[in-house]
Amino acid sequence: MSKFTALGEAGAALLGGTLATETALGGGSLSEIVRIRLADGRDAVVKGGGRPEVEARMLRAIADTGAPAPAVLAVGDGVLAIEALDAGGSMSQAWPQIGAMLATLHTAKDSRSGWDDDYAFARVAIENRWTQSWPAFWGERRLLVNVPHVGVDLARRLEALAQSLPDRLPELAAPSLLHGDLWGGNVLVSRGGAVSFIDPACYYGHGEVDIAMLNMFDTPPRAFYDAYGTLEPGFDERQPIYRLWPALVHLRLFGSGYRGLVERLLSEAGV
Template sequence: MARFDDFELLSGLVGAAPVRRTRMAGGDLSLVERVELQDGRSVILKHGPQVQREAAMLRAIAQSGAPAPEVLGVAGDLLVMEALASDGSLGSAWGALGAAVRLLHDVPGDAYGWESDHAFGPVPIENGWSETWPEFWAERRLRVFLAHVPADLGRRIERLCNSLGVRLPERPKASLLHGDLWTGNVLVAGGQVTGLIDPACYFGHSEVDLAMLCLFGSPSPAFYSAYGPLEPGYRERQAVYSLWPALVHLRLFGGGYRPMVERFLSDCGV
């Protein structure tokens, strides 16, 4: 994996020379380091092909009023961000997360999609604009996997896509989504959310983020109390929205995620 050797570039972006760097945990799809600077500050570096797009997404999150690291500079494949406090546990911060996600989802879009495509490592995320939500979810999130899954799963996905017109609202509010909202992408310190990180933003149905947050766990009641009322039929749509991140995991990490994909397809009745 590449390393951050061009510290001259970093010095130009932040106005101080680096003195120490430490690789951070995680980073399955990109290299992330914490760098201490000569002037006493610390910054976070991220290196990868998507950093220009990620910088724009972080700025969009911050403009919503939700917490996000400040983008200090971006050049080529190097993103420099503010280093935020984090103690690693949501604990008593679920209510703060609910309030933050509500701020995000209150930002409206004119259609479903984003100004550019994105990617999770080798898995492309297609964000072309769509006028109706079932069309976006079928074409940009589910059918794109048909060439990458076994034929039996593909047939079930296709059946689901053909029924989305009656399963999903045609034109729900197009909300600003984080796009990869799981607990590992939420920084917390002192019972407060300090930042939402590693976004894959686009405009879509708010329930997508909520389904992602439930993929590997369950938010506490404090989250929902702060977030506000859910739309009727939320639970019935949850499996439809959970299927996409399950398919991403299947493609990224292999057959160990097939049971998760099958479970969500079965929950959808296909």
């Protein structure tokens, strides 16, 4: 019997090598992730589950902006092999770099909101169909899709909020490329302070969405905002609206422990 997992073996085969060592990596609550070393000395991170061909396109799109992302090494049936990066540094020392690189990512623009492919966080679908109106995209693709899954009271509040979005969110002439799931666990920091964005769920939209996600579990300091650049008027009022989507995803994936967060954000949004 092999001492390696099927995922490690699949990654090695995808890279055309022989597996020498394998280490399970943390943070893969929605997919299996291992770091492998091949007999010829090459290292890679191998992910299973999800839609690896879509994630590969997202990583390449991030890198094409000049923002940092691991290189895609190979994509196979249910398997993605990417560059293995050093992650021995601390986010607390890297906030200016994170702000500057996020601003770089957001320089990539489209004329519409959305993405070519739908995506998913485990069983929670991410609908990305292109839309000309940003308030309509956020209301339909990020809020109302949750109505069948959250109970009558929350559903009514989400419907009321979605109806008000044309007066609360801007129409974007040139939506920005978003990471789409930019919490602290998806920012790698090397010992030298270099940052890299991993595990994307990309689409084009309002750059404030990525900042809202960063604020879900971390508190970016002033140095982050100074490096990112000027924020638009109304930023603070929009933040609870943008944090609602990841909160709703957590409620659906991990249960009622996140209901209080959803309710609080709805109250902060005034509904």
